[in-house]
Amino acid sequence: MNLTLHVWRQSGPKAPGKLEQYEAKNVSPDQSFLEMLDEVNEHLIKEGKDPIAFDHDCREGICGMCSQVINGVPHGGQERTTVCQLHMRRFNDGDTIYIEPWRALAFPIQKDLIVDRSNLEKIMQAGGYTSCHTGGVADGNAILVPKVAADYAMDAAECIGCGACVAACPNGSAMLYTSAKVAQLAALPQGQAEAAERVCAMTEAMQEAGFGNCSNHYECQAACPKGINVKFIAKLNREYQKALFK
């Protein structure tokens, strides 16, 4: 099939950017979205032009690197799917596709479709860990974790930190990301000792990094390639209230 692409091109962080039109010809429906872009880039290189810069790594939907807003939805709008797992059979011959980078104050554009997501790491560094003493290997079952708690924590831990929640949020908030980390650790006995400090430190770090406030649009959950539920934001709110009285 043949497609018309409108891709955001920006040569550097400070440079002005604009949408540029490209024709993608003879696209196979079996190609992934990134493979389609690879082919467009090969043509651009042959023509002596600068290829489209975009983030990608595992191409298996688990690393969280790919980050493109396709036709107005982060990762393209197929439920629980990252861009790398989005296939061209989802599109029709003759379609026009808009491809843009994540847009948020806290995600400055580096080049074309690549944004700097290190502000998510700043939130993690503020409290996304449990402190423990080093020493001999502890017995695997020394701390019993109820199955329900383990499942809950695992659901939250599904977050791959891609930032689609921020890109989708009308407020540019990273509350779903932050809440997934807070809820994951607060559900486990190992994380409970530092739960109060963690929720305060992580939400403060989120604010300081320039992310917006959550106003419960739930756009984040709809765009999340891992289906992280906004129930974790309710959990974060509960954890914050508990912290207030500590």
Added chain:
Amino acid sequence: MRILSSSVGRKILMSITGQLLIIFILIHLIGNSTIFFGPNGINAYAEHLHSLPPLVWAFRLFMLAAIAVHICYGVTLTLENKAANPGAYAVKRNLKASFASENMIWTGLLVAAFIIYHLLQFTIHGTPDVVVGLDSANRPDVFRMVVTSFGNGLIALAYMFAMLMLFLHLSHGIPSFLQTMGWNNEKTIPAFGTGGKVISALLMLAYISIPAVILAGLLKL
């Protein structure tokens, strides 16, 4: 204090003040519905309500403080959110966000403007349409005042429009305050979303019924 600068803390304050305002909306509706019992209903209610001025003033100041906090944080959080999202997408398709959730600031400010007008009219008696007088039992004649003012189609329509704004505001506000308080889980999230819309719609219809019934001539002097 940490809560006053924190993103989550201020959201909780928005939620608590919002809940207080919803409780007021419910009490006010019950009070207003005494108009359906005629002059003896609402005039007696109004006289009874104002028989203890210190209590009335304490309540008014409390509500004023709640609304001030709600508006103040509503505006600051909205400005911060606008700054955090430059909104420069050439194409943006929302999957979940609604007209109501995206326009909380505008529906909120319109409701605030309505409250000012409403107080100016029926509390301060500062608008030209207001008829102030006493009824046969020597009580302030609230019934005559309300029926006369709502007899004016433009005023009645303005009230109905304001209640539509209140509906939009609450249809997002009710599920939102439950989420912010953390009283939510995977099962309740969709239920609260629907419940919030239903309750807001019922409140809107109940409030609109007063000007509608008067405009239709079913409640006369």
